[in-house]
Amino acid sequence: MATSGRDVFVHPRGMCESTEVGEGTRIWANAHVMAGAKVGRHVNIGEGAFVEGGAIIGDHCTIKNGVSVWDKVTLEDNVFLGPNAVLTNDLRPRAHIKKGPEAFSPTRIRTGATIGANATIVCGVTVGPYAMVGAGSVVTKDVPAHALVFGVPATQRGWVCKCGESVEPQERCACGEVLTV
Numbered sequence: 001m002a003t004s005g006r007d008v009f010v011h012p013r014g015m016c017e018s019t020e021v022g023e024g025t026r027i028w029a030n031a032h033v034m035a036g037a038k039v040g041r042h043v044n045i046g047e048g049a050f051v052e053g054g055a056i057i058g059d060h061c062t063i064k065n066g067v068s069v070w071d072k073v074t075l076e077d078n079v080f081l082g083p084n085a086v087l088t089n090d091l092r093p094r095a096h097i098k099k100g101p102e103a104f105s106p107t108r109i110r111t112g113a114t115i116g117a118n119a120t121i122v123c124g125v126t127v128g129p130y131a132m133v134g135a136g137s138v139v140t141k142d143v144p145a146h147a148l149v150f151g152v153p154a155t156q157r158g159w160v161c162k163c164g165e166s167v168e169p170q171e172r173c174a175c176g177e178v179l180t181v
């Protein structure tokens with residue numbers, strides 16, 4: 001990761017306090033990246049997004065407007081978070097009980113996964129590589145690689161290729177890939 005400031009765009013109304021932001025990353029208006037956050041190369045952080053110290057964001061991720069990425073949340077490379085998607089890190093929050101990062105549950109969004117607009121990912125969950133979570137879904141348990149899940153709570157409804165098209169296991173997608181799960 002490059003140091004913030006080298007080939008990193010921060011909108012005049014954005015704030016980047018982290019020194020670990022990769023080249024080509026763009027941080028838009030009213031977005032805030034806290035010190036201690038690790039942000040990869042060529043990441044797009046949309047308007048009003050928030051990245052807490054302790055969050056890890058891989059290369060080539062897209063974080064749309066209004067998304068917060070909290071401490072103990074890891075986004076691997078090529079992850080897409082739709083507008084107002086919700087990630088959590090505390091399974092039982094109480095305003096009157098102050099917890100440190102050691103009490104937070106890690107959440108991992110694996111390489112190439114897509115989280116739809118307004119979806120909620122409950123902490124402690126792993127969303128597998130190239131999985132797709134439908135808009136407005138609530139994910140309460142791990143999602144397998146290439147799974148298509150949606151609903152409240154989210155349940156698996158099919159499979160998707162790396163390109164995002166629906167495809168059955170062992171079948172060839174229109175893009176030419178064969179889905180192996």
